[in-house]
Amino acid sequence: MPPVLQVTGLSKVFGAREQEALRLADEGVGRDEILRRTGATLAVHDVSFTVERGELFVIMGLSGSGKSTLVRLLNRLIEPSAGTVQVDGRDLRALDDAQLRSVRNDKISMVFQHFALLPHRTVRENAAYALKIRGVGAREQRERADWALRTVGLLERADARPDELSGGMRQRVGLARALAADSEVLLMDEPFSALDPLIRRDMQDLLERLQSELHKTIVFITHDLNEAMRLGDRILMLKDGRTVQLGTGPEIISAPADDYVADFTSDVDRTRVLTAGDLLREPRMTARLGDRAGDVLRALGTAEANGVYVLDDRGRIAGVARDDLLARALQEGRTDLGTREVVAEYATIGADRPVVEFVHLVGRHTVPLGVVDDDGRLLGVVPRAAVLDALSAVPARGSVR
């Protein structure tokens, strides 16, 4: 099965001397130089990527990076100068006008930065817009639109007009319009950029929730790397119309491809991007149930630690052995490390959880935060120093892991 969206060597030049500008771009000439020599603007050059079914793919770039052009090339709102866009294996550029309209109508939906709702139609009519164009019956239109509005939590306002709604609500209508079309691919052109920060967070939560239920294939445009890191399964960093880096959020943070990306990542809220798994360290020592208490206490002295995780025979955490308690046990003549000698003074977290969820647990106990799998087995630990190191704002290339 072909990927839902496959983009190969996609380029766009605005201006008369298109081919000449493309040739220069292929030779590696920069955007400003091309403009000076041909009078044509190189908006996007030689961008290739594939988006798999159910993936949330983020295209990230500053204004002028060509990201808005790029997303419009994906449904041919802008005609590409070179390259191909395949949706479900069909080359969009080979389609005639009628076929293109039909693909836009039921395969690719779009959500716009400034909502782009029809002000003279009700919220419900706006949500049903794609279906109306498709020529679906009035009853089905209504059912689908109401389902979409309920999904985004706006069914109560179905009879209102867009100008009676707040910005966040309007974008919910924009989202409902795209959902009601029931298309596989969702293009989102900076959908939350025009919203207040708090509303933006709500909308990001909404999108994450929808995505976990509906598994759409989403191409999401943003200029906000925090948003990109938070939402994106993979991120394509775009600069001057060219791909700078393509990878997952943690990959980009830990190994920025160049100074441009590194500059960006220094502003990222790492607590939401980096997970316990990213900061994982091998514990310096662990003990087992049945070990000799004297050995453990000696080892603690050598390691200059006050406590140690004690694991059972399946590698699960049985508890923590504290040096003072071990010493008392020895005094009282108990030489084997049994369940009675360990205490439950520790905290654990799943490997996939972001730093923001466990930062308050770090450094609370004599042992570092334990990272466990679903069965409670100890995978590693996150010492406080590792968290502080990862969060320090210095764009430290490759030093995070």
Place this chain on the structure above:
Amino acid sequence: MIPHLPIGETVSDFIDWLLDTVPWLFDAISNVMQVLVDGLTDLLVSPAPIVWIVVFTVVALVLRGPWLALYTLVAFLLVVSLELWVETMQTLALVLVAAVIAAAIGVPVGILAARRRAVSVVVRPVLDFMQTTPVFVYLIPAVFFFGVGVVPGVVATILFAIPPGVRLTELGIRQVDREVVEAAQAFGARPGQILREVQLPLALPSIMAGVNQVIMLALSMVVTAGLLGAAGLGAVVVRAVTQLDIASGVEGGLAVVLLAIFLDRLTGAFGQQTAVSRLLRARGRRASSAGPAEPASRQDENAPAGAPASA
């Protein structure tokens, strides 16, 4: 020395040629206009004035509210007392016919100009020419083509009134939010659908402002039409000027102004919400916002987002 270019003679020859070649065309246009204006005048004049005064007042009340209704009542009663009712209705008929035809030509041309750059480039200088040529220059060919009477007046009025219809329609469509048009394209709408369902509705206020201008310009041509022998307030004013009759000049002029204000305020309402639609909207909103779920969604919108996304 710069030779004299025979532009005037050429146009004159061209008009002669037209008259020789297609006289039936001008006869047909002439007849249609005459029938339209006469028919509408009969309709307006034959019942007792009070019938139309009541109708106008009710229309003003529905479209604009009580103040314009009051103005309408007083203004038309004043016209009756000036004994200019018939002339005023003749003028109204001429203005309405000219304005409807001018709008019927101007709005589609404006739509074309907004959609096709080439049309816009060609149309713009033509409009400049039509708007700035002194009005009396139109009258000469109009008389040649259509003789004297109401028809050349209507034709000259139409030519004069078309430009704002074209310009404001083009402007209105060009000013429609690009993203909304893009959204319609992105969901697969056909160009015709985009025009009908997006561009025209959103450009309506501007188009209606154009129609309003068409009507006002048509009215301003009334006196000129009177020069050509069209009956109505124009004729009253022209007669007053030629006889230096201050009294009837003032009365004729006043009637034009009263009619102008009525038409302006009434048509100014086209692009906006009417009193009736406002009432309907308000009622609809009350009904739809009465549900208990509305506060919940509002709260949802403002939910505190400081807490971590999930536990």
